[in-house]
Amino acid sequence: VAEICLDLLLAETERHFMHRDVQNANTSSSDDAKHLQAIGYRVGYALVERCSRGKPRPTDKLDAVKFVCKDFWSAAFGKNVDHLRTNHRGVFVLQDTSFRNLRHVPQHANNDVANERLQIPTGMLQGALAALGVPPTSVEVECNSPPDVTFTVKIGVAP
Amino acid sequence: MSARGASNAPRGSQLPAQEKVSNELFTLTYGAMVRQLLHDFETVEEVNAELDAMGARIGSRLVDDFLANAQGVRCADFKSAADSVARVGFRSLLGVTARVGAWSETSDAGSGPSACSIYFEENPITDFVELPRGLEELSYCNVLCGVIRGALEQIGMHVTVVVVKDMLKGADGNELRLTLKEHAAETYPFKDDD
Numbered sequence: 001v002a003e004i005c006l007d008l009l010l011a012e013t014e015r016h017f018m019h020r021d022v023q024n025a026n027t028s029s030s031d032d033a034k035h036l037q038a039i040g041y042r043v044g045y046a047l048v049e050r051c052s053r054g055k056p057r058p059t060d061k062l063d064a065v066k067f068v069c070k071d072f073w074s075a076a077f078g079k080n081v082d083h084l085r086t087n088h089r090g091v092f093v094l095q096d097t098s099f100r101n102l103r104h105v106p107q108h109a110n111n112d113v114a115n116e117r118l119q120i121p122t123g124m125l126q127g128a129l130a131a132l133g134v135p136p137t138s139v140e141v142e143c144n145s146p147p148d149v150t151f152t153v154k155i156g157v158a159p
Numbered sequence: 160m161s162a163r164g165a166s167n168a169p170r171g172s173q174l175p176a177q178e179k180v181s182n183e184l185f186t187l188t189y190g191a192m193v194r195q196l197l198h199d200f201e202t203v204e205e206v207n208a209e210l211d212a213m214g215a216r217i218g219s220r221l222v223d224d225f226l227a228n229a230q231g232v233r234c235a236d237f238k239s240a241a242d243s244v245a246r247v248g249f250r251s252l253l254g255v256t257a258r259v260g261a262w263s264e265t266s267d268a269g270s271g272p273s274a275c276s277i278y279f280e281e282n283p284i285t286d287f288v289e290l291p292r293g294l295e296e297l298s299y300c301n302v303l304c305g306v307i308r309g310a311l312e313q314i315g316m317h318v319t320v321v322v323v324k325d326m327l328k329g330a331d332g333n334e335l336r337l338t339l340k341e342h343a344a345e346t347y348p349f350k351d352d353d
Contacts, residue, residue, distance in 0.1 A: 002178065002179065002251060002252045002254075003178035003179060003180045004224055004252070005185060005217075005221075005252055005253065006180045006185050008217045009188060009189060009217065010188065012216055012217050013188075013213075015216075016209070016213060017195070035195055035199075038191075039188070039191040039194075040191075042187070042190075042191040042194065043184070043187045043188050043191045046191075047187055050183055075181060075183075075184065076184060078180070120188075
């Protein structure tokens with residue numbers, strides 16, 4: 001499938017779920033973000049099941065996160081994570097300096113634009129980790145200059 | 160059925176190698192999106208309509224990219240446009256082989272056929288998909304109809320596209336029926352006053 005098909009599908013999905021609140025005043029934009037994350041969650045979950053077939057199951061958190069950084073990331077976003085940092089207490093920082101889903105976002109775009117585009121990937125990351133048996137406590141995403149993006153994943157630590 | 164006019168087939172025309180993403184990722188994303196729509200809307204008809212509308216918006220943007228990259232694709236009349244959609248569009252964008260057939264005889268205007276069908280056997284968006292009970296009315300591929308409609312609308316052809324056969328519903332192949340309603344390029348200039 002050509003990449004542009006996926007790009008447009010994602011854009012359309014985001015448009016649909018983010019801009020409904022115009023017609024429907026009682027949904028807040030955080031609800032919309034939740035919907036997008038829910039979509040991402042299912043994608044991430046199913047995708048991990050497919051790309052981890054026939055591979056040993058990760059034994060601990062670090063293993064699982066490494067799997068996400070390599071196998072899952074390349075299946076989902078076409079490359080590996082650029083930097084992985086961890087404090088060895090359940091906080092992992094994943095940095096991708098050229099995140100595919102942001103490659104059409106201009107560098108000085110309004111933060112909301114990038115944020116919108118990052119809801120589905122955030123959900124995917126949650127779903128992926130859940131499928132590997134280490135559901136994250138929280139996943140936060142930060143993007144200062146697209147397409148450079150940083151995900152902060154907390155697993156098993158109180159938020 | 161086998162109206163495969165070899166003469167004006169865009170045989171040599173194809174898009175340059177496109178960036179590819181895995182079918183799985185695409186299929187899963189679409190599936191998850193449809194599921195969320197089902198969750199949000201109350202009736203299946205609304206979901207079908209929304210899928211079609213989303214497809215149309217995708218199509219209207221896709222066509223720019225398609226025409227910019229395509230070499231030697233002709234879309235001057237309905238026949239060549241439908242041919243391009245099926246042979247070049249389906250192959251390079253979805254990676255499936257589609258063929259056109261069942262041309263209607265001649266249209267009222269006498270300018271070639273005004274309806275045709277696109278047949279294809281593989282459909283990447285329905286991999287791993289099974290329609291559960293109670294959702295028999297869901298037209299899962301409606302997005303494709305929308306895409307074709309939206310794309311052709313951008314080049315001045317107003318068409319209706321409906322799913323005739325759907326492998327998800329047990330048919331032996333997929334068939335989309337295109338009907339040309341109006342070819343706007345021929346109706347210019349509009350009259351300003353009535």
